[in-house]
Amino acid sequence: MAKVLYIEASPRKERSASIEVANNFLNAYRAAHPDDTVETLDLWATDLPRFDQSTLDAKYAILHGQPHTPGQKAAWEAVERIAAQFNSADKYVFSLPMWNFGVPYILKHYIDVLLQPGLTFSFTPEEGYKGLVTGKPAVVIYAQGGQYPKGTPWEN
Template identity: 40%
Template sequence: MPKLLHLSCSPRPDSESSAGARIFIDGFRQVHPDWDIDIMDLWRERMPEFAGPILEAKYARMNGQGFDDQRAGFAEAESMALRLSLADRVLISTPMWNFGIPYKLKQFVDIIVQPGLTFRFNPSQGYIPLLKDRPTLVIIASGSDFSTGMNRGRIDMATPYLREILRFIGINDVRFVAIGPTTGPRQPIEAARGRTSKRLVAMAASF
């Protein structure tokens, strides 16, 4: 059964990014009723701290050493990376925090971006991604309007970071949908919400 993996990165179930994800998934289900929707809520999912066995295993792998003593701990990272690699489509819904991504999403990235797991290094070729490309949609909600990449001199650092880290592990077919503003006067918020909803419905039909 084909699978859509949804990385849900907001701690608030009623957040704008979560609402956008629901709109997209509802539309996606109508077109793909036979698909499995695997929801990974990063605020409820067990994610190991990037320390101890996982960190030791990473450096052991980087140095070409065995890591039997750290195998059990590293298995958690392997399981999370496998869950991503088995997905035919990926949806990431996240708020923008302090111009970047929430620390839970960064923790997920740090756990799965491992040598020999999602990338490898060859002295003559450099870094080589290990995941196959797949259509990926990233919904980013922010208090301000970052649809042009900048707002009053402030830079959206979440979008370029996610684009680059996904490319690093092999995922290049990535589309971004910005939701904003989500704070301030009601009229701009509702207008942005309406525009985004229409766009997500249209994207769900062909994703």
């Protein structure tokens, strides 16, 4: 029995193209894998921790092998909760809109909180950076409004 984490990044809900495709995908997935569970993380309905000074200092304390101050500890616990949910999944589905040729800021916020030493990656001078979340499949459903045809400079 696998756990799928579905991460939703469009605020447009019933008008969202990416969510419509994701819902169809997940309905087909559930039919094919009735024993699996799907947990939804709606980023617009989630109180993501701010990546502020305390959080940043907590990150660098880890990288430098130093203990956390009480303020850093509290900030880091909020980050750990986000990473624990992500790491508990076996598979991932992302749905997101193209915003300004990139991703919505709320997804970047989530990624900046999630990518942390000891939680989702490790770093040693000998081995460099190593991902800690490996071997888990991910589907990314990315909706865009414009057209970027093959053969044009803006093809994607």
